[in-house]
Amino acid sequence: MAGAYIPNEIETRWQQRWEAAEAFRADDADPRPKKYVLDMFPYPSGDGLHLGHVENYTISDVVARYARQRGFNVLHPMGWDAFGLPAEQYAIENQVHPRDAVARNVGIFKAQMQRMGWSYDWSREINTTDPDYYKWTQWIFLKLHEKGLAFMAEVPVNWCEALGTVLANEEVIDGKSERGGHPVVRKPMRQWLLKITEYADRLLEDLDGLDWPSHLKQMQREWIGRSEGADVTFTIGDEHEFTVFTTRPDTLFGATFCVLAPEHPLVDGITTDAQRSGVDEYVAKTSRRSERDRMADVKTKSGVFTGAFATNPVNGAQIPIWIADYVLMGYGTGAIMAVPGGDQRDWEFAETFDLPIIRTVAPPEGFDGQAWEGEGAAINSGFLDGMQVPEAKRTMIEWLEEKGVGSARVTYRLRDWLFSRQRYWGEPFPIVHREDGSYAALPADALPIRLPDVASYKPTGTGESPLAAVEDWVRTTDPADGAPALRETNTMPQWAGSCWYYLRFADPFNTSAFCSKERDEQWLPVDVYVGGVEHAVLHLLYARFWHKVLFDLGLVHTQEPFQRLVNQGMILCPSYQTEENGSYLRIEDVEIRDGTPYVKATGRPAYSIVQKMSKSKKNVINPDEIIREFGADTLRLYMLFMGPPDADKLWDRSGIQGVYRFLNKAWRLVVGDDRREPRPRTSDATSGAARHALHTAIHGVTQDMEALAYNTAISKLMVLLNAMGDLDTIPEEMVDAFLRMLAPFAPHMAEELWSATDREGFASLADWPTYDESALKTDTEEYAVQVNGKVRGKLVIAAESPDEAILAEAVALANVAEHIAGKTLVKQMVVRGRLVVLVVK
RNA sequence: GCCGAAGUGGCGGAAUUGGCAGACGCGCUAGGUUCAGGACCUAGUGGCCUUCGGGCCUUGCGGGUUCAAGUCCCGCCUUCGGCACCA
Incomplete structure (x- = not known):
């Protein structure tokens, strides 16, 4: 007889033994087929692991462990994505240096991970803030720069006052910062950008070959937003011309006016004196409005006439030019031809300002809506009349190209990746600025450019990084000629380090390359990548982009880094709010009586909704408590038993008992x-x-x-x-x-x-x-006997019995006989191993 | 508004190509066992009816195809997620 099952004692003992034996070490010399099982590595926040991590990493751990037992040489590593805003915010809030905060948080995370029994090869642990690591992040940046894919430009950026930095488009959601939900405004600034748009087509096309959840591929496709159409040039008198982008060149005959974005460079020059004051006022008003405000009232169309007229190249018609904020400077050419008959937005604008409407595609019989955006035959369109939309498009593009007033063109929603941040805690750029205003990339042997210690690492809020205040670090010389120069003081965004970490795991200690050719060929691509859908268009798009660049440089051997991707579902949990003012209540402060939650302190009913776990909603479950009570095995098992990996799961700890009993x-x-x-x-x-x-x-x-x-x-x-x-x-x-x-x-x-x-x-x-x-076979088989689709009896018969024998026994069953008595058997069949079908009339 | 995913017992969820709906677990009921138990064991557990043989209903709602539909087709509803004036 043994004692009771005491998980904590057993679990820590085996964790030590695995570690001592290096049981999960991935051996480069192992000749067996490889399997690379990777997690999206975490930002080591101060809160430690949450249940989302537990789910994510348990799934991948089972994948890795199963692969080991199936005879694969498994690479299952873990590391820390420790640069960037979350780590820095935590450090500021808690008054410690980010480096110390990261070290401390890493310690907490690692201990919790080991306590879960996840089979990581800890000998390959990496940290993006380690100079030996970010040296190579900087090195890859130099490669991007060499290829002309990194450049500086004065661009309107997303400036977040509260965070004291600019943000990438992908980091702005509904006009607010993805992290913290702070307001973001548009503001022109000189910034580093990466030409991800140059890879747009390949990023799009290569999705087809990936084993990823289809909705996630769809999200990337939409984010890239490829659209095919044409550029069309309009002239204004003899002096000016501008180009519009349209996906519907076939509707050019229906273009009854043009609209420029208020920021369009031509606006000032073409505005007539009579319209000047109205236009100036509208432009000023638009620039004051935040992106968020502009998006808030999509319903109402606003705009001002410039007084200028453009010539429609297809028919010479003089059409008025307006400005309106529904046309965005950042997309296409910042100017559109408006076809109210074929575009609902243009229709609404035309109605608001009483502009003419011409239909150029015949709507279907009985159509009583406004703009017709669908298929149909061309009308009112001269040489296009009668053609269906696709043919009309082709014909119009040919005509435009022949006349030299337009051409086929593809545009993307995807913009170039804004790659600099005015924060302390990130990789410094390997760039110096010379006195003449030019800049130079530093040579590879100057790397790493170390992050200096600063007195204050808080954001300055001026648009300059805290690094700008570190005089003796900023002042340097251009190694090319020894001339005085200033270091670039922006830092790279959070995503830089995670763009290539999966490569470093294959060769973590290499001092002469980010990853050797041999190790790349041995371990890549990642066979199974497990992580949350929140990275669908951020990390996953950026990493694919870098990987393709590295591929083009001949530095990696695959076009894509992550062959198969698994998205775990979210862990949801009820949150409770008081009915009075909606303030969130801790779960401990709520009691459930008869299925209704009440506030313990006041006895008043509480309001409850199920949502994603988050600290602000006070509905976070701490895995440590579950481990203490039931052990890691039970938590692992329960996490998986709750439902399929990709489904969202409602956390309800009452079910834990079931798997705990199973282990007992x-x-x-x-x-x-x-x-x-x-x-x-x-x-x-x-x-x-x-x-x-x-x-x-x-x-x-x-x-x-x-x-x-x-x-x-x-x-x-x-x-x-x-x-x-x-x-x-x-x-x-x-x-x-x-x-x-x-x-x-x-x-x-x-x-x-x-x-x-x-x-x-x-x-x-x-x-x-x-x-x-x-x-797997049994000696006997059970058949359900259906009469007219309803089960009327069951029979057990020796396996492999002939159909005739089965049918004979079936009709002989008492209840079956009753149901077929006096009727004609019109059909009888046997579905092997399952059922007997009888149809009577 | 557009795109995508999903709706199955009191609950989480199972169900190759259409083939016995509800596996497994939670909870619940009864009995046993134990000094005790938030422990363990056994049996039962979708609903309604039953002469205890069985019968009828049941996978968001309404139609359809089929001997047979959770699964296929048509039309709705709800929830969640993504995008949101992208020309």
């Missing part, structure tokens, strides 16, 4: 507890029903493992354990296979029982069991 049951069966002897085992071969149960389980669990259907895999292990519990003596073979299959999910329990039953080595590294096809 396994424990008692194999080693017993303080009251019960373990179940006797036998080395005799498994036979009969037990054999069938065993092989069905192996077959089913294996299938589920391949499909990442871990919730059903666990349920099949439960079925197997229940079957073992029904036996007086358990065949050793069953215990063996059970433990091997338990190992990826509850590795500590598996190890403990593995060693308690005198098995050699680690269960975590034991081969995956195989099943015998013949054992």
Whole structure:
């Protein structure tokens, strides 16, 4: 008899043994086929792991452990994405240097990760803030610069006052910062940009070959936003001309006015004196409005006539030129031809300002809407009349090109990637500015450009990084000629370090390259990448871009970094608010009576909604408490048992009992507890029903493992354990296979029982069991007998019985006979192994 | 507004190509066991009806195809996610 199952004791012991034996180390010299299983590495925040991490990393851990047991040489590394805003914000809030805060938080994270029993190869741990690491981030930047993909420009940027920095388009959501939700305004500033647009087509096309969730690919496609159309040049008298971009060149005959963005450079020059004051006022008003305000009233159309007229190149018509803020300077050419008959926005504008409307595509019979944006035959369009839209487009583009007033063109929603930040905690640029205003990239041997210590690392708010105040760091010389120069004081954004970290894991200590050709070829691409959907258009797009650049430079051998991507669902949890003022309540301060939540202190009802866990909603569950109470194995198992990996999951701790009981049951069966002897085992071969149960389980669990259907895999292990519990003596073979299959999910329990039953080595590294096809069959089969679609009886018959025998027994069943009595049998068939179909009239 | 995903017992969720809806677990009910238990064991558990043989209903709603529909087709509703004046 053994003692009770005490998870904490067992788990820490096995964690130490795995570590001492370096059980999960990925060996470069191992000749077996490789499997690279990667997590999106975390920002080590001060709060430690949350349940989202636990879910993410448990899924990948099971993938990695299963792959090991299937004989793969597995690379499953972990590291820290520690530069950037979250780390810096935390440091400012807690009055510590970011470096110290990162070191401390990394310690917390790592201890928690090890406590979960995740099988990382810690010998490859990396940290993006380590100079040995960011040296190579800077080096890759130099490569981008050499290729002409990094450049400086005065551009309207997203300036966030509260964060004291500019942000990338991807970091701005609804006019607010992705982090913190602070207001963001447009403001022109001189900034570094990366030409991701040059890769737009490849980023789009290569999505097809990736094994990613389709909705995620769709998000990237939409973000890139490729649209095909044409540029059309309009002239204004003899002096000016401007170009518009349109996806509907076929509707050019219906262009009854043009609209320029208020920021369009031509606006000032073409405005007539009579319209001057109105135009100036509108332009000023627009520039004061934030992006957010501009988006807030999409419904109402505003605009001002410039007094100028443009010549429609297709028919010479003089059409008025307006300015309006629904035309964006940052997209296309910042100018449009307005076709109210074929575009609802233009229709609304035309109605508001009483401008003419001409239909150029015949709407379908009975159409009583406004603009018709669909297919149809061209009308009122001269040489296009009668053509369907696609043909009309082609014909118009040919005409425009022939006349030299337009051409086919593709535009993208994707903009170049704004790559500089006015913050302290990021990679410095390997760039110096010379006195003559030019700048120079530093040579590779000058790297790393270390981040200096500063007195204050808080944002200055002036648009300059805190680094600008570090005189002796800023003042330097251009190594090319020794002339005085100033260092670039912007830093790289958070995403820089994570753009290539997956490559560094393959070769973490290389001092002469970011990753050697050999290691790249050995380990890349990542076979399974597990992480949240929140990175769909940020990290995942940026990393693909860098990877393609590295590919073009011949530095990596694959076009894409992440072959298969798995998105875990979100963990949702009820949050509680007072009904009075909506302030959030901690879960401990709420009690549930008859399914209704009440505020404990006041006894008044509380308002509850289910949403994503977040600190501000006070609905965060701390994994440490669950581990303390039930152990890591139970938490791992429960996380997976709640539902499929990609589904959102409602956190409800009442279900934990189920998986905890399952582990206890396994424990008692194999080693017993303080009251019960373990179940006797036998080395005799498994036979009969037990054999069938065993092989069905192996077959089913294996299938589920391949499909990442871990919730059903666990349920099949439960079925197997229940079957073992029904036996007086358990065949050793069953215990063996059970433990091997338990190992990826509850590795500590598996190890403990593995060693308690005198098995050699680690269960975590034991081969995956195989099943015998013949054992999946049973001697008898059960058939449901349907009469006119309803089950009227069941019969058990020897397997492989001929159809005739089955049908004969089926019609002989008492209840079946009753239902067919006095009627004509019009159809009878047997669905092998399942049912008998009888149709009567 | 546009695009995408999803709606199955009291709850989380299962269901190859259309083939016995509700696996597994939680919860609940009854019994056993225990000094005790938020422990363990056994049995039951979608709803309604029942002469205890069985019958009828049931996968968001309404139609349809089929011997047979959670699964396929048509039309709606709801929820979640993404995009949001992108020309």
